Amino acid sequence: MTEVPEYLLERSRQRRIALGVLEDDGSGGDGDTGAAAPAAGAAAAAGPTQAEMIAAAREAAQLEVEPEAPPDPSWVIAAQTRxxxxxWVLPVLFCLPLWAFVYVKLTEPPPEPITAINEGATTYAVRCSSCHGGDGSGSDGGLVGRPLWNGEVLLTFPSLDDSFIEWISVGSEGLGLGQVYGDPNRPGGAHISGGSDNAAAMPAFGDVLNEHQLYSVARYVREVIGGEAISDEVAAERDAEWEHLGGGALTGGGGGGGH
Known part of the structure; x- marks a missing residue:
């Protein structure tokens, strides 16, 4: 039988020790060789370190380290941190318009009370001023109605009685053309219905004005345009009469007419 050389047996033993198949019992080989072999085997069995593996993986994959993102602008940071x-602000904002409306209504001054004079002024502006003028100048100012200013209306109707109210209500045709209206002894001559003396016929307003409007416009013509001077007692009596007729609420009338 052929003998296996000793060095071959030793080499095989060292190889098995390196592979971990055989434990080193300290026999065989010289001291340096025996000490170095187990160390080499342990290193081979342990394999590469984690750092070496990461470095090798990065190098193999050729990884590129991404640069850090720039910081956000100041306005972005402010928006994110505000x-x-x-x-609870939402219902407050919703109620603000309502509050403003109520505030305005509560703080605005109350409307002026309606009186017989300002009701009469409104009626006169709508119904009478087109023929008699806003100041009552009438034909003296180039219009077609008789003059009412400077006391002219007081000469025709010396008092605020039913005849004056009737004249405004029925006009020339209602009274009858050619008939005297007002004071027949009027200084300068009585006035005749129907458009004499270059004056237009008086239209009727009884169908568009109610009783207190007829009364208030008669007062306005006499007291404001005609310049009638009355005492406080008479003014109070006339106010009471106007209220008795239903005055106190402004009622409008459409269209303009002269008288």
Whole structure:
């Protein structure tokens, strides 16, 4: 039988020790060789370190380290860190227009009370001024109605009686063309219905004005345009009469007419 050389047996033993198949019992080989072999085997069995594996993986994959993102602008940071609007603000904002409306209504001055004179002024502006003028100048100012200013209406109707109210209500045709209206002894001559003396016929307003409007416009013509001077007692009596007729609420009338 052929003998296996000793060095071959030793080499096989060292190889098995390196592979971990055989434990080193300290026999065989010289001291340096025996000490170095187990160390080499342990290193081979342990394999590469984690750092070496990461470095090798990065090198193999050729990984590129991404640069850090630049910091956000200041306005972005401010928007991200600002305080949010509280939820209770929403109903407050919703109610602001209503509050403003109520505030204006509560703080605005109350409307001026309606009186017989300002009701009469409104009626006169709508119904009478087109023929008699806003100041009552009438034909003296180039219009077609008789003059009412400078006391002219007081000469025709010396008092605020039913005849004056009737004249405004029925006009020339209602009274009858050619008939005297007002004071027949009027200084300068009585006035005749129907458009004499270059004056137009008086239209009727009884169908568009109610009783207190007829009364208030008669007062306005006499007291404001005609310049009638009355005492406080008479003014109070006339106010009471106007209220008795239903005065106190402004009622409008459409269209303009002269008288």
């Amino acid at each position: 305080h949010r609007i509280p939820i």
